[in-house]
Amino acid sequence: MTQHAPLIIDVAGLSLSKIDRQRLKHPLVGGIILFARNWQDRAQLTELCLQIKKVRRDLLICVDQEGGHVQRFKTDGFTHLPPMRALGEMWLHDGKAGEGVGAMQASNAASACGYVLGAELRACGVDFSFTPVLDLDFGESGVIGDRAFARDPRMVSLLAKSLMHGLLQSGMANCGKHFPGHGFVKADSHTAVPVDKRSLKAILAEDAAPYGWLNTTLSSVMPAHVIYPKVDARPAGFSAKWLNDILRGQLGFGGAIFSDDLSMAGARLLDGQSVSYTQAAVAALNAGCDMVLLCNQCLPNSELGGRAVDELIEGLTEAQLKGSWQPQEAGEERRRALLPRTPATEWDALMVQPDYMHALSLIP
Template sequence: MTHAAPVILDIAGTRLTAADRQRLGHPLTGGIILFARNWESRAQLDALCAEIKRVRGDLLICVDHEGGRVQRFRTDGFTHLPPMRALGELWMHDGKGGPGSGAMRATNAASAAGYVLAAELRACGVDLSFTPVLDLDHGDSAVIGDRAFARDSRVVSLLAKSLMHGLLRAGMSNCGKHFPGHGFVRADSHTDIPVDRRSLKAILADDAAPYGWLNTTLDSVMPAHVIYPKVDARPAGFSSRWLNDILRHQLGFGGAIFSDDLSMAGARQIDGREVTYTEAAVAALEAGCDLVLLCNQSLDGGVAVDALLDGLAEAQLKARWQPREASEMRRLALLPHSPALPWDDLMCSPEYIHALELLP
């Protein structure tokens, strides 16, 4: 039987409980996503990550740590990274602010930001940050807003590529999000089901363009819980047309695909009806996702997490979902393949100190 571990789950506290260890040891669990509630200090985070790896060494430890308002760890030495819009603004001042501004300065600063972000996380045991945001800043989306580099897809692509170069130098993979673009719609998919009524041609020419331009650089992608009705009636993360026909075949992406959080409002209805977490996970995996996230469902004892793991195991037995070896290989490829620099060594590293000086 082909093995796959597609579930990324979370925990409620700053240390593992017996129930957490049991869930993390489940054969369908492939990783964990951390939040600010899982943070007390660098020493505690390092101990938590080590404890997770003792459960299973191949578990992928993830976090949303982009910079700006989406940065889970902010104290005990972690650098306050700028929002990505600050890098875009630096680019847009090209030729207006002297030698300290402009496009080339912005790309260098983006690489520095990626290096600092990844090196600090890896020094504490975190494997992957869900970054960079490739959404375009159309000006109407509050949930994206300054998380986006810029409005111009070319600027976004080059700054994202520079940021990903910094991540790579620190030994971390990347995740572009939210395919094919969340920036055009005003509604927030955490609390609503956004609908983008543009044509496929318009989306590919603008918001989705970075995914094609970066297809040799992106390690993973996270699709949006947004419906694009002129392309498919389902949100992108549950659409084989978006994930297989367009992202993989037309745009040439070969890495891992993560679902966005299945507990978000944008994932709670498929084909006009409310679905369980298991039904949503099966739909995402069958559409082409390699991994599925279920976040913030551990806070009440984890009943929903257990139901998802049990439900997905049952779906596999009943052949409603079949694991793919390629998906498991893509998950394993996201794990770091080089040792991390310990925190104290990082703090006196010339490369790190220089990167800090380049941040806007």
């Protein structure tokens, strides 16, 4: 059986330390997520990615690069991408050209954003970005805000599909988030445990609808650290009902499922009890996640020095030995399917590539 490597971890700085390499070599570690602290310039980022791949070729190098204020790399040539709401506003602005023209222009711009986003990251060695956001803009959530395309799930689905087409052109997979929807609740799951008291019928009709409509296009999904008590007492990312029965069974999704960051407040309270990172990881994996993220534990100059990552690796190893979690070959296959399958275009060649130059002209 192929070893299942479900852990996505982070590193402290601009290059790998000896302990970073030791952690990344562990067979339970399947990838790394980069942050702004891991960025100095393109040359440094490219070298960091090369260092990671020298440790293990199969490690998935990830980042949150959505556009707007969620863009980790935005200097030294990286294009400043607009927030996704700008594409939704373009859709609604038909102007004098005729009904529906705004929608077509927005769709084309979304594909251009996806292509530029993916091609620039891949030129520096990054494999994967956690995008697009499929949450609906109800005007309530501060943490989602202009990261959402629009309020209408049909607009969200078609603009997201266009953005994913651009990612595909660059050779990059995609991740729809945050299933079944984070846009309705005000609370931020980074610092609280949001609760959405709507019925399953209401959620499926709106927030979760894009996941069914895009089930042939989505490469991966990230569930929300939100509790929907009329469906399950646990947040969606720890709920077999949400992940297996609804997302995979009812909505027909067959790709990879990531947990959101286990260090977020919304992941640290299950069934009314505070849980450790290992307990949270085991719960998420047993509920149907293929991979779990633990972020911002290897911060520079931190007294803890990534101790939480070591504890999670040790804890999951022990859970496997005790049988409270069992590796899933299908989960590992879904992780590996997110790795790029085509060579990346190097940066200098990308800058003069006609498709790239044309895409830049379409970005609002």
